[in-house]
Amino acid sequence: MLPSHTVENYLKAVFQAQTVLGPDELVPMGQLAAALGVVPGTATAMVKALAQSGLVRYEAYAGVRLTSAGEKLAALVLRRHRLIELFLVKVMGMSWTDVHDEAEHLEHAVSDRLIDRIDEMLGRPAVDPHGDPIPAPEGTVTVPAYDTLLTCPLHSPMVVKRVSDQETDFLRFAERHDLTPGQTVQVEERDTAADSVRLRGTGEREVTIGARAASKVLVEAVPRRPQS
Amino acid sequence: MLPSHTVENYLKAVFQAQTVLGPDELVPMGQLAAALGVVPGTATAMVKALAQSGLVRYEAYAGVRLTSAGEKLAALVLRRHRLIELFLVKVMGMSWTDVHDEAEHLEHAVSDRLIDRIDEMLGRPAVDPHGDPIPAPEGTVTVPAYDTLLTCPLHSPMVVKRVSDQETDFLRFAERHDLTPGQTVQVEERDTAADSVRLRGTGEREVTIGARAASKVLVEAVPRRPQS
DNA sequence: TACCAGATTTTGACAAATCAAAATATCAGA
DNA sequence: TCTGATATTTTGATTTGTCAAAATCTGGTA
Numbered sequence: 001m002l003p004s005h006t007v008e009n010y011l012k013a014v015f016q017a018q019t020v021l022g023p024d025e026l027v028p029m030g031q032l033a034a035a036l037g038v039v040p041g042t043a044t045a046m047v048k049a050l051a052q053s054g055l056v057r058y059e060a061y062a063g064v065r066l067t068s069a070g071e072k073l074a075a076l077v078l079r080r081h082r083l084i085e086l087f088l089v090k091v092m093g094m095s096w097t098d099v100h101d102e103a104e105h106l107e108h109a110v111s112d113r114l115i116d117r118i119d120e121m122l123g124r125p126a127v128d129p130h131g132d133p134i135p136a137p138e139g140t141v142t143v144p145a146y147d148t149l150l151t152c153p154l155h156s157p158m159v160v161k162r163v164s165d166q167e168t169d170f171l172r173f174a175e176r177h178d179l180t181p182g183q184t185v186q187v188e189e190r191d192t193a194a195d196s197v198r199l200r201g202t203g204e205r206e207v208t209i210g211a212r213a214a215s216k217v218l219v220e221a222v223p224r225r226p227q228s
Numbered sequence: 229m230l231p232s233h234t235v236e237n238y239l240k241a242v243f244q245a246q247t248v249l250g251p252d253e254l255v256p257m258g259q260l261a262a263a264l265g266v267v268p269g270t271a272t273a274m275v276k277a278l279a280q281s282g283l284v285r286y287e288a289y290a291g292v293r294l295t296s297a298g299e300k301l302a303a304l305v306l307r308r309h310r311l312i313e314l315f316l317v318k319v320m321g322m323s324w325t326d327v328h329d330e331a332e333h334l335e336h337a338v339s340d341r342l343i344d345r346i347d348e349m350l351g352r353p354a355v356d357p358h359g360d361p362i363p364a365p366e367g368t369v370t371v372p373a374y375d376t377l378l379t380c381p382l383h384s385p386m387v388v389k390r391v392s393d394q395e396t397d398f399l400r401f402a403e404r405h406d407l408t409p410g411q412t413v414q415v416e417e418r419d420t421a422a423d424s425v426r427l428r429g430t431g432e433r434e435v436t437i438g439a440r441a442a443s444k445v446l447v448e449a450v451p452r453r454p455q456s
Numbered sequence: 457t458a459c460c461a462g463a464t465t466t467t468g469a470c471a472a473a474t475c476a477a478a479a480t481a482t483c484a485g486a
Numbered sequence: 487t488c489t490g491a492t493a494t495t496t497t498g499a500t501t502t503g504t505c506a507a508a509a510t511c512t513g514g515t516a
Contacts, residue, residue: 257465272465
């Protein structure tokens, strides 16, 4: 009765694709298949089964979307994933660049009891080491609407709130350029033609990064009174 | 190429049956199947595949035994299992009576890197919360030869070194009667006819337990100078 | 030595998850 | 409206791990 690892991974992938595409869009099968590393036919077959179980709504040739039951399940998988990531960083002393792959396996193996212990031990945190929000045990998530380095005001100090990529390589890049959650940056210039963004970070250092990279760094204006 | 969860479980089961039966005995298929909760035919099929992979030696109608490659792999699974158990008790504050089932899942999901961190964090321990020895990263195990409450000298203080059962119920029973590793007991009387053993434990409390239970509690004579 | 009880193996079937490749649908553009 | 490029679905096969039940083997006993 409990969903297999595979089912959990499908739900998680649909969930994440949905939050990128927006709540009313259907996730195309090709995209889902690519995210999961399977051929499209496999995704079709699996999604039909998920639809049978009432976890997704599937429209042939259109795409797939989670039902509220599926959404809850997916959020709980994500909850486990993100709590584990934070645990691995805070308690086990691992690097935030490395924990994703480990959590990818552990998220299917931990019991609810252990997850709750971890949650408690970490003080019921709201976000994981990448700034991704941790869903509540009830399966609800609140996603703060942040600017990105592509949309935020120029010449204005911003604090990094979230880095939206799981790839070790990108995370290491972000780390090298002081673009980890909590750090302060300021966008100096955007060049649409060159597809680039010039930043001034901690210690007056300057860097120019591509627009694609810039869009993955979510920021918020530094509050007037830092210690309110 | 890396062994599936199932393969790991089969190797582990053969390993543990082997250490009970003795090094030169073949593990009968029926026993293996029972340990894994599958029907005998399933075990036969799987064992044949393991033999193909060179992890076990299989003799039809006789039984199965690990090759040295299989033994190493099995020991590493056991290493993960036992380090996780100890971690759950020492770091996560779980009860030694509960950690077995959790570890049963996690042992297949943790990476070598994480296991090494855990090992390091725990100070490279030699035994798990039940006193079971933790195999070395090279796959070698040294099993100290202890007496049991069924074989140790009478009227002589003994310290509990190991409790050889994974069942929560039995472990809770042991805990209730102060038969956890580190505690001191003394056998007052054995009654072969009644199949029972009378003990005097911590705080002069007396208990009578069955021979089967007594044989699961491994002990060692209290050394003359406790702090040598 | 012949037979029986119990353990073991074999056989056939099944579910989950996958792929390759053929068939089909969709949509944009002429 | 027809057509072609692209996405999606179907079909048939494969792998892994399992069960049920029939067939077979083994070891002890008469």
